[in-house]
Amino acid sequence: MKSKWALAPYLFLAPALLVFGFAVLLPVAMTVGYSFTEWNGYGEMIFVGFENYITAIGDTVFRDSFVHVLIYIVVTLVLEVAVGLVLAGLVSGVKRGSLWFRVAIFTPVMLPMVVVAVLWAFVYNADFGLLNAALEAFGLAELQRVWLGDTSTALLAISVVSGWVYAGFYMTIFYAAFSQIPTDVVEAARLDGAGEARIFRSVKVPMIRSAVIVAVLLCVTGGFQSFDLFYVMTNGGPYGATEIPTTYLVRTVFSFGNVGYGSAMAVLLTGVIVAIGLVFVRLNGRNGKRDRA
Amino acid sequence: MSATLRDMSTEGSLLRRIPAILVTLGLVVIAVVFFFPMVWMVLSSFKSNAEIFSSPFALPTGIDFSRWVEAWDVGHIGQYALNSVIVTGSSVFAILLLGVGAAFAFSRYRFPGRSLLMGLLALGLLLPLQSYFIAQATMFTDLAITDTRWALIVPYTAMGLPLAVYLLKVYLDALPDELFEAARIDGAGDLRMFWSLVVPLLRPGLATVAIFSALSCWNEFLLALLYIQDDALKTIPTGLLAFSSRYVTDYGLLFSALSIITLPMIVIYIVFNKQIVEGITAGSLK
Numbered sequence: 001m002k003s004k005w006a007l008a009p010y011l012f013l014a015p016a017l018l019v020f021g022f023a024v025l026l027p028v029a030m031t032v033g034y035s036f037t038e039w040n041g042y043g044e045m046i047f048v049g050f051e052n053y054i055t056a057i058g059d060t061v062f063r064d065s066f067v068h069v070l071i072y073i074v075v076t077l078v079l080e081v082a083v084g085l086v087l088a089g090l091v092s093g094v095k096r097g098s099l100w101f102r103v104a105i106f107t108p109v110m111l112p113m114v115v116v117a118v119l120w121a122f123v124y125n126a127d128f129g130l131l132n133a134a135l136e137a138f139g140l141a142e143l144q145r146v147w148l149g150d151t152s153t154a155l156l157a158i159s160v161v162s163g164w165v166y167a168g169f170y171m172t173i174f175y176a177a178f179s180q181i182p183t184d185v186v187e188a189a190r191l192d193g194a195g196e197a198r199i200f201r202s203v204k205v206p207m208i209r210s211a212v213i214v215a216v217l218l219c220v221t222g223g224f225q226s227f228d229l230f231y232v233m234t235n236g237g238p239y240g241a242t243e244i245p246t247t248y249l250v251r252t253v254f255s256f257g258n259v260g261y262g263s264a265m266a267v268l269l270t271g272v273i274v275a276i277g278l279v280f281v282r283l284n285g286r287n288g289k290r291d292r293a
Numbered sequence: 294m295s296a297t298l299r300d301m302s303t304e305g306s307l308l309r310r311i312p313a314i315l316v317t318l319g320l321v322v323i324a325v326v327f328f329f330p331m332v333w334m335v336l337s338s339f340k341s342n343a344e345i346f347s348s349p350f351a352l353p354t355g356i357d358f359s360r361w362v363e364a365w366d367v368g369h370i371g372q373y374a375l376n377s378v379i380v381t382g383s384s385v386f387a388i389l390l391l392g393v394g395a396a397f398a399f400s401r402y403r404f405p406g407r408s409l410l411m412g413l414l415a416l417g418l419l420l421p422l423q424s425y426f427i428a429q430a431t432m433f434t435d436l437a438i439t440d441t442r443w444a445l446i447v448p449y450t451a452m453g454l455p456l457a458v459y460l461l462k463v464y465l466d467a468l469p470d471e472l473f474e475a476a477r478i479d480g481a482g483d484l485r486m487f488w489s490l491v492v493p494l495l496r497p498g499l500a501t502v503a504i505f506s507a508l509s510c511w512n513e514f515l516l517a518l519l520y521i522q523d524d525a526l527k528t529i530p531t532g533l534l535a536f537s538s539r540y541v542t543d544y545g546l547l548f549s550a551l552s553i554i555t556l557p558m559i560v561i562y563i564v565f566n567k568q569i570v571e572g573i574t575a576g577s578l579k
Contacts, residue, residue: 005483006404008398008402008483009398009402010404012394012395012397012398012483013394013395013398013399013410015391015395016391016392016395016454016458017395017410017413019447019450019454020413020417020454020455021413022447023425023447023448023450023452024417024420024429024448024452025413026428026432027425027427027428028420028425028428030431030432031424031425034428041431041434087320090316090319090320093313094313094317099566100324101320101321101323101324102570103559103563104324104325104327104328105323105324105327106566107328107331107559108327109573110508110558110559110561110569111512111554111558112511112512114529114530114531114534115529115533115551115554115555118533118534118537118547119551122334122337122544122547123330123333127346128345128346129349130330130333130349133349133350137350164327172570172573173573173574176570196312221421224421225421225422225423227515228514228515228530231514231515231518232534245423246515249423249427250515253427253430254430254519259427259431262427266424266426266427267424269421269423270420270421270423270424273419273423274420274421277419
């Protein structure tokens with residue numbers, strides 16, 4: 001369309017670009033700048049070149065935080081994406097009442113993660129928590145744990161909470177994708193004598209391949225950006241067993257005032273997330289998507 | 294053809310129906326397990342500390358909302374909710390207004406720098422919060438806007454814009470050119486066309502964008518944690534955290550606060566589930 005006035009498109013764009021440039025692009029550039037300095041946030045800023053990056057790569061806490069987040073991502077891929085896929089398959093086979101089921105499973109997605117975290121800290125509470133009480137009720141008292149205080153269970157416990165929230169989210173995405181599959185394709189497979197499990201595995205899931213890829217992308221990139229659950233439930237503890245990159249860098253910058261070093265870690269983390277995003281975009285020929293809380 | 298086949302499969306032999314019944318039963322069990330923490334939360338909000346400890350599964354002796362009222366008033370949950378409404382409302386309004394403007398420019402005009410500017414905005418779809426929040430925090434401190442609502446509204450708007458512009462542009466691209474040509478022939482100027490043609494036609498797209506933008510603003514935690522120390526300005530996520538450290542052992546009151554925050558969201562989902570599901574899937578799949 002031709003404009004009456006050549007400046008018109010720029011004027012329509014200006015407010016959005018100004019806000020975005022001011023609150024996102026400018027700070028991205030500044031963060032990269034900070035990463036080459038030693039700075040406590042207000043005093044003198046000293047240029048140190050790549051020193052922060054070298055320190056970060058040798059920092060065992062930082063390296064372990066990536067190991068933890070990778071474990072978390074693998075577990076949540078199963079608990080969120082795989083479980084969501086199976087649930088969507090089961091629900092799409094049910095004719096009546098599926099709305100109520102979807103309501104029950106989806107509600108946690110609507111809640112702030114902090115609310116979920118506080119609620120689940122109670123579920124895991126060693127004294128009166130729902131989980132230990134349930135184990136006792138089923139005669140499994142010997143399985144009782146201080147779930148969030150035990151280095152061997154804390155990370156898994158947080159992953160389960162994440163699964164509780166996001167299984168419904170991915171189920172919703174897959175349910176929508178399943179309902180787009182033409183029924184005659186499924187009927188044809190059924191006539192050929194394929195069982196429901198076989199149809200699910202060999203017909204339905206391959207047909208929603210791109211939705212599955214997007215879900216894996218969201219789960220992986222979202223996983224790297226996790227913060228809320230970890231901060232509220234354990235804040236990296238016990239003994240660093242749930243330290244993930246973002247809890248570590250928030251502590252480095254905002255508790256210890258180490259802006260330069262924190263920025264270098266932020267840049268490294270960003271590099272990993274963007275690289276994964278670009279690989280998936282290439283893989284799927286689609287656009288990636290931003291974070292999910 | 295496919296209709297008769299479907300009839301055969303639903304009214305088929307009993308043998309064929311048994312798995313369906315098992316599936317339904319299984320789903321009911323899963324739904325109950327999923328829902329149980331929330332049921333437990335509401336039940337516990339009516340109990341005393343002693344009851345919460347001694348009989349976690351028991352029904353409360355009575356339904357008494359006094360703790361809910363206490364959490365809302367004395368515990369400031371009401372204030373936090375109001376802050377969340379103000380911050381979320383302003384951010385969503387700004388995202389929609391600025392987003393439609395930008396989407397309109399990208400979709401309907403060809404101008405120098407268009408692809409460069411689109412590329413810049415698309416960066417926002419890839420860049421995580423971690424890439425900018427450190428410098429944003431130092432900037433906001435220097436500008437003395439921390440501990441004001443602007444410290445949340447501005448970044449929430451900026452973070453919501455890329456996806457909003459992208460989706461609104463998809464909606465706008467689908468509108469026929471003739472509409473705009475006709476308006477132009479009728480003498481409509483650029484601004485007139487924006488308000489009386491684009492905004493009304495985009496209403497369904499705006500609703501979708503509003504829903505997922507509202508959810509992410511409502512739930513945002515990290516920036517709210519860093520920028521707002523003043524309790525009177527805290528939103529629900531950070532407010533609840535402050536609340537839970539203030540009343541750390543008053544479990545009945547904590548469960549009341551959690552219930553007050555959770556139940557309206559369940560009601561909202563039941564009422565608007567179609568739009569919400571559409572908003573969420575559009576927000577993640579596009």
